[in-house]
Amino acid sequence: MKKRSFWSFAALVAGFTVYFMLNEPGTARAMHIMEGFLPVGWAVFWWAAFIPFFVLGIIRLRAMTRENPELKLLLGLAGAFTFVLSALKMPSVTGSSSHPTGTGLGAVMLGPLPMGVIGSIVLLFQAVLLAHGGITTLGANAFSMAVAGPFAGYAVYKLMMKLPEREKLALFCAAAVADLSTYVVTSFQLAVAFPAADGGVLASFLKFGGIFAVTQIPLAVSEGLLTVLLWNWLKSYSPNELSLLKRKVNGGRA
């Protein structure tokens, strides 16, 4: 057992190392709507849309950790997973690079609301320290990555869990959908802010979608696989923690 986990950990480290070696960042920024690139009105609009979810997320988090202090550990884990995945800029089929979001795992384990808080902390870190995304566009980026993505992933997970014996497949789909829908929403946000002269919102949605969403497809698959991988480890180390989660978070048996 010890040996096995050592090797799987070594494999993880090696896998990430390979990513980094392959990922010489050519351009400074990648992903998310760049600082200043959303007109003022839309920037304010998305901030306003995001803030209620953030507040609800905080309330939910406080209630969860008060009832179950043990959940803090898994909360940290979900946050860390988002941290790692959103730092991995991977090359994709369209010839540009993007990164996964890592929000699907947390959404499934803890519910979508807490991820609104965790995801926005990650985005803030990137906006302030990495000039990646931005403060003015944080509302829009947080709405797509920390709200829309987790909710979409969670919905998919719930639906698929109605099928018998499909937990891992459900998890895979939840993570992939959370990832992909983040960028579909990003494309939509840009499209409504910058409708094309002919064709309007739809035409520019297809255009931005062609950049963000298509680039994201293989990354969504990668994210799904990595999520199931971590889930497998969690499960073998701590079946109790996970069943506790299911009772407390999902309400009843999942």
Next chain:
Amino acid sequence: MSNKWKNGLMLLAVVLLCVLPLLLVEGEFGGADDAAEGVITELNPDYKPWFKPLAELPGETESMLFALQAAIGAGVIGYTLGLLKGKQGGTKQNSSK
């Protein structure tokens, strides 16, 4: 097929998903957001970004910070898995088959 193999295959698939585009697609592999920036300029040539990033770091420093971000996250994940495993204590070996 044991979990060990499945995990290994999944890792391999992730690596391939990353490597194959590099080998098969000709491209600059710049950030997708920079591509989006191009489209914005095309759709609305008059648009001027109205707010600048607070600090523009050199590319090398930035890649260091990205690596740091991943390292912090990986550290926490490692800590958590280790803690859970330790808690499980002497209770048993092949719970994972």
